[in-house]
Amino acid sequence: MSINDVGMLFSFIGGLGMFLYGMNIMADGLQKSAGGKMQKLMGFLTKNRLMAILVGAGVTAIIQSSSATTVMVVGFVNAGMLELAQAVGVIMGANIGTTITAWIVSMSEWGSVMKPEFFAPLLLGIGAFLVLFTKSEKKKKIGEILVGFSILFIGLSFMSDAIKPYREAPIFAQAFAVLGRNPVLAVLAGAVVTAIIQSSSASVGILQTLALNGVVNWQSAVFITLGQNIGTCVTALISSAGAGKNAKRASVIHLLFNVIGAVVFGIIMFILFRFNAAWGAAAINSVEISVFHTIFNVLNTLMLIPFANKLVKLSTYIIRDDKEAEIAEITPAGEMRRHLDERILENPAFAMDTVMGEVNVMGQSALENLKAALEGVETGNKELIRSVFDKEKIINEMEKVLTSFLVRVDNLSLTEGQHKVVKNLFYTISDLERVGDHAENIAELAENMRKDEISFSKKGFKDLKLISSETILALESALKARELSSTQDAIQEADYERNVDKLEDELREKHIQRLSKGKCEPESGVVFLDLISNLERIADHATNIAGYVVSESRKPLPALDEE
CATH class of the missing domain: 1.20.58.220 (Phosphate transport system protein phou homolog 2; domain 2)
Incomplete structure (x- = not known):
């Protein structure tokens, strides 16, 4: 490996760090701006399942993390603030809300004026000025959102620039060809990467960065994306380790929802690619990843809404009650x-x-x-x-x-x-x-x-x-x-x-x-x-x-x- 290759690796790692940090800052600013509005959303959860789905999508769109939303749901269920039946709707909505990040990342391909390389530095300067030199709390929040938004895109640009010299390298074509031919391996790869970085939004963003450089094909992208949806369940599963039975069931419902969706859509897409091999081998861009990611999560939700109570029942079979009833603390x-x-x-x-x-x-x-x-x-x-x-x-x-x-x-x-x-x-x-x-x-x-x-x-x-x-x-x-x-x-x-x-x-x-x-x-x-x-x-x-x-x-x- 030459010194140039090492430099490109450092650029990619630095870009990834900026991307993750920018996403965190932007979500922080959005969350602060939402303030009491997010508190009021909880009141709607008792209305009906559709409202719970909308709340789950809305909260996730604000905090930019379905994992964080699901962890909160596990906490609410453990605290007795949410029933399992209500939690199902929020979890389904969280998967829809997480697609917002993919659309933000794909802005690079919306047109030359929309390219982040064009306006991100300006927004970073404006945001930094608002954070450092204004006294208004509202303006500081706006500044945080702009800074996070800009750093996110500058990080993406770093990653993309680091990959560009290697987009003709055989290793990428070979790797994605192997993943395309082996759906199980592709799903596993997506799940493992997402589980490691604990964010499906971030892992989809990395995949989109590779797609921006034309090194990802449709077949591998689809199955990796399905795996990413499964990998995002790991955070909630870890979180529920010390919680009560119902909290564990909420995290299991999240896993069941994503695994069932991945299996059903994985089979459908495998059959479609078999009939149209040229489509499966064709390069996919970041916008198309966003489209598939959104369609998959919306259709998966529509497919499983009628079976929400069945998911709750199935989770009780997986996480069974102890033979001796749990004795809860009865003091205030x-x-x-x-x-x-x-x-x-x-x-x-x-x-x-x-x-x-x-x-x-x-x-x-x-x-x-x-x-x-x-x-x-x-x-x-x-x-x-x-x-x-x-x-x-x-x-x-x-x-x-x-x-x-x-x-x-x-x-x-x-x-x-x-x-x-x-x-x-x-x-x-x-x-x-x-x-x-x-x-x-x-x-x-x-x-x-x-x-x-x-x-x-x-x-x-x-x-x-x-x-x-x-x-x-x-x-x-x-x-x-x-x-x-x-x-x-x-x-x-x-x-x-x-x-x-x-x-x-x-x-x-x-x-x-x-x-x-x-x-x-x-x-x-x-x-x-x-x-x-x-x-x-x-x-x-x-x-x-x-x-x-x-x-x-x-x-x-x-x-x-x-x-």
């Missing part, structure tokens, strides 16, 4: 850990949406514990008071689970706005944990009242009920503001919190006066003051939570009370 913290499946980190928007939902779950747990603690004060119910202590342990566990997951979310490719929300979620779960602590304090006071037979007067209970009601309304408004990102509910919370502050001052002063006049037992007076102090602090934490929501809307943040 255990359920939360299941929902926050690491596979959903493949898509930052979905990860954000899921973790927001789990923060709301923690908030409702803290609210329920507060109500239970206050009822314990009123009734002295021993079991109810004990349940508050048990739930507080769960709330503490929730804080650990959420904090750990949020750390990982914060390290994903997020927009500036999403990073701010993640930071506020860190603060929110800390505030919710403190609400839980105060509810536990109230339960401890209730237990002391029961043991020491301490009671309040009718007036005392009436006053306590009044401030308790306002505190609960404040926390409910804050949680609703967080759940709906509603500044209106955040403003409403501020009104309730002011009422709590006012009541706490008034009740404290009145109670101290009653104590000084001997109208109230000192023991009950101390407990009463501790109770209203805990309630006032809970309202402060509610104001903190509402304040984070207001800060995200970029409106003036209301003044927060110090605890």
Whole structure:
């Protein structure tokens, strides 16, 4: 091998690296631009199978990877967010969405003006300028998309230029002739290459680069493409290794879908090439690869839609349930850990949406514990008071689970706005944990009242009920503001919190006066003051939570009370 050959090899490897890196940057920018839109797509999955297919295609077109989409689906199934029947539609759609990359790569042959060599450097310059010198988050996202798009095409150009001097070399003709004559070997080659680089989009792009230089024939290209569709299943299969039974079944459905399609269309194309050998031996270009890739995936989906339930049933035969039923964690913290499946980190928007939902779950747990603690004060119910202590342990566990997951979310490719929300979620779960602590304090006071037979007067209970009601309304408004990102509910919370502050001052002063006049037992007076102090602090934490929501809307943040 001469120094020139080594240089060409380096150019090809460098071009491949730029192609993969550019695809990653472009997908990142597209994903950031999509933002909350991708979160809303999940809501459509419950509609019908056709909608699930469209969602799968749309998400894959945005993130430029059917493997990543399928890994997410495995995560959703494992977390119980998707049924297997719904997952089938998304997986089918993912195969259609992945054809977008092939069409982007084939732009080189659309015409001289569309050649990436012509406009990619300009787009790279514009994109870099937007990323480096603009402050607008929206413009930075556009810049990332342009940079990724340009690097992708420059990488393709590098690969193509490295191959050009060798397009007349006998090795290419011989290799593709062998693959064309042996469909099984061609399918295997496509599957192995795709499994190694973990991206069917990238492997199809490499095949198209070879086709651009006229070294690939129809017969070998068709069977290699079918193999690439099988190879892309490896990522999801690996991902499902530590998951539950249904998650494993989702990855098996993906494999079954692609293998059945490859076998059926492989037989059809083999017969067609037998009848028209000249067509099979003719050179194929990148546009024709895109056309076949798209037709195959669309027809395969149409063919197997009626048998979707059969695929689900077949997957249950392959991945059988254990003889002894799996025992799932039944605590809210255990359920939360299941929902926050690491596979959903493949898509930052979905990860954000899921973790927001789990923060709301923690908030409702803290609210329920507060109500239970206050009822314990009123009734002295021993079991109810004990349940508050048990739930507080769960709330503490929730804080650990959420904090750990949020750390990982914060390290994903997020927009500036999403990073701010993640930071506020860190603060929110800390505030919710403190609400839980105060509810536990109230339960401890209730237990002391029961043991020491301490009671309040009718007036005392009436006053306590009044401030308790306002505190609960404040926390409910804050949680609703967080759940709906509603500044209106955040403003409403501020009104309730002011009422709590006012009541706490008034009740404290009145109670101290009653104590000084001997109208109230000192023991009950101390407990009463501790109770209203805990309630006032809970309202402060509610104001903190509402304040984070207001800060995200970029409106003036209301003044927060110090605890």
